[in-house]
Amino acid sequence: MASYLLAIDQGTTSSRAIIFGKDGLPAASAQMEFTQHFPHDGWVEHDPEEIWSSTLSVCKEAISKSGVDASEIAGIGITNQRETTIVWDRDSGEPIYNAIVWQDRRTADICETLKAAGLEEDVVQKTGLLIDPYFSATKISWILDHVEGARAKAEQGKLAFGTVDSFLLWRLTGGKSHKTDATNASRTSLFDIHTQEWDETLLSAFNVPRSVLPEVLDSSDDFGITESALLGAPVPICGIAGDQQAALIGQACFQPGMAKSTYGTGCFLMLNTGDKPVRSENRLLTTVAYRLNGKATYAVEGSIFVAGATIQWLRDGLQLIDSASKAEAMAVETGSDNPVYLVPAFTGLGAPYWDPHARGAIHGLTRDTGIADIVTAGLQSVCYQTKDLVRAMQNDGASYKALRVDGGMVVNNWLMQFLSDVLNVTVDRPKITETTALGVAYLAGLKVGLYEGLDEISELWHREHRFEPNMQPEKREKLYSGWLDAVERVR
Numbered sequence: 001m002a003s004y005l006l007a008i009d010q011g012t013t014s015s016r017a018i019i020f021g022k023d024g025l026p027a028a029s030a031q032m033e034f035t036q037h038f039p040h041d042g043w044v045e046h047d048p049e050e051i052w053s054s055t056l057s058v059c060k061e062a063i064s065k066s067g068v069d070a071s072e073i074a075g076i077g078i079t080n081q082r083e084t085t086i087v088w089d090r091d092s093g094e095p096i097y098n099a100i101v102w103q104d105r106r107t108a109d110i111c112e113t114l115k116a117a118g119l120e121e122d123v124v125q126k127t128g129l130l131i132d133p134y135f136s137a138t139k140i141s142w143i144l145d146h147v148e149g150a151r152a153k154a155e156q157g158k159l160a161f162g163t164v165d166s167f168l169l170w171r172l173t174g175g176k177s178h179k180t181d182a183t184n185a186s187r188t189s190l191f192d193i194h195t196q197e198w199d200e201t202l203l204s205a206f207n208v209p210r211s212v213l214p215e216v217l218d219s220s221d222d223f224g225i226t227e228s229a230l231l232g233a234p235v236p237i238c239g240i241a242g243d244q245q246a247a248l249i250g251q252a253c254f255q256p257g258m259a260k261s262t263y264g265t266g267c268f269l270m271l272n273t274g275d276k277p278v279r280s281e282n283r284l285l286t287t288v289a290y291r292l293n294g295k296a297t298y299a300v301e302g303s304i305f306v307a308g309a310t311i312q313w314l315r316d317g318l319q320l321i322d323s324a325s326k327a328e329a330m331a332v333e334t335g336s337d338n339p340v341y342l343v344p345a346f347t348g349l350g351a352p353y354w355d356p357h358a359r360g361a362i363h364g365l366t367r368d369t370g371i372a373d374i375v376t377a378g379l380q381s382v383c384y385q386t387k388d389l390v391r392a393m394q395n396d397g398a399s400y401k402a403l404r405v406d407g408g409m410v411v412n413n414w415l416m417q418f419l420s421d422v423l424n425v426t427v428d429r430p431k432i433t434e435t436t437a438l439g440v441a442y443l444a445g446l447k448v449g450l451y452e453g454l455d456e457i458s459e460l461w462h463r464e465h466r467f468e469p470n471m472q473p474e475k476r477e478k479l480y481s482g483w484l485d486a487v488e489r490v491r
Helices: 048-066 108-116 120-127 136-146 150-155 164-172 200-206 243-250 308-317 326-334 371-395 413-423 435-448 454-458 473-490
Strands: 004-010 014-020 026-033 073-080 085-089 159-163 179-181 215-217 220-225 236-242 259-263 267-274 285-292 295-304 341-343 361-363 402-406 426-430 463-467
Touching: 004 048, 004 164, 004 435, 014 048, 014 435, 026 048, 048 164, 073 164, 073 243, 073 435, 085 136, 085 150, 085 164, 108 136, 120 200, 136 150, 136 159, 136 200, 150 159, 159 164, 164 179, 164 220, 164 236, 179 220, 179 236, 215 220, 220 435, 236 243, 236 435, 243 259, 243 267, 243 285, 243 295, 243 435, 259 371, 259 435, 267 285, 267 371, 295 371, 308 371, 326 371, 326 413, 341 371, 341 473, 361 473, 371 413, 371 473, 402 413, 413 426, 413 463, 413 473
Parallel strands: 004 073, 073 236, 179 215, 259 402, 402 426
Antiparallel strands: 004 014, 014 026, 085 159, 220 236, 259 267, 267 295, 285 295, 341 361, 426 463
16 A cells, blocks of 8 residues: 655745655655745745756655655645745646745835725735735736736636646646645635635735636645656645645644744744634734645744745855854854844845835944854844744733744754743754655645544654753843844834
8 A cells, every 4th residue: 555645845945855654754855956036126036947847856856765666655745835926828837927936025015005095904804914015916916917918818717826836736737737725825815714715805906817716625635646757657646735834734733822933944933723713913914724624723823034044145145154054053152142133134024023125234243243143143033033923922812831843944953942042932843843844744644544633643743852941031131122123223
């Protein structure tokens, strides 16, 4: 019996594929970085063909490394960088424009116009989101208005829109499946999270034709079957979830009040609120955590646009370090009493500020500031931004016993200890930190019957290390107030 699962994790800076066994342990993986395009200030794009080719390449490599035959793979799960928007021709399957990435701020003026027209309350009420360039709706509209003839073709039903999961699904199934799941749909600003349907009023307000939209399924569902030639055998695609929701599932945060924070390109803190959507009064987002058997579970989320990308910038942009792993040793040397603050508002500020016009800055520089201080400040900025989110959630009435962390940055012990200290919360790091990929593997496994339910998946979660807060309250407050001052200076 086929008992392996293939997880496709299509992220912002790289495409990854991991083969998991039923025990939730990885058998093999492959990863490939791809090009980031910055055509103008605040614009971020990807080449959809490079997204596709890198994804297909890592899938083949992971299967080859594992020694598993494609016929032994019970199901595929796809998780993706959310909100990133692709529009393609239904006949040729070719994108009509580059993918506009979630970080992109080109539609800031459109968003201001929509807010001025009084649309935001309706958007918040129906979608749980704010009006911001982050989400897909204004990106779709921009593409249709800026690519010659696109809007007319869309009105004729000749174009398809999808977040990256939908685009990959289309390609994997040879154009047979134009579908997405409820978690990705909930990030478009066009999907009513209460009725679980595309909303005609919002489609009209954002000027998006209904004909371009994918069908919305559960997160664990029958999405389609891969073309045999692609992987060597036809494999069912049975799980889809946006990357942060997938990480919540991979962290087994199935009970209301459980929370995870993912540290990848950005940082995303998500708190399970159960079967009721909870509206934030502190500019956090209400979103679909997952939908199983037609029943939605909800979450409150805070989004930070730049986390790991800060260290990438210090490495590639400023060339202060030659590898991300050097940052930990520098932070150990510098210590937490760092008077330098790096505010990485490269593409504006996310929650709870939602300021698309803010730009990055380094504060507190003196003649004796060195490279180690700036690198340490980059790491600390991730923790301070997380505290912004935690404080907003606490003001909304949430309480934390522990925070489960994942993503590429959490291997840094100094960073995790500083996070625990600044938050004054226990931080738990799991044995498997690739929880985003693991989450969609679980979703696929649920659909094909490898797992009976969420309880069985919960038992597969194991803690690798626990970080306990060990900082004096006065020091914590002093460091954080310095951060708040630095943030105000860039706004």
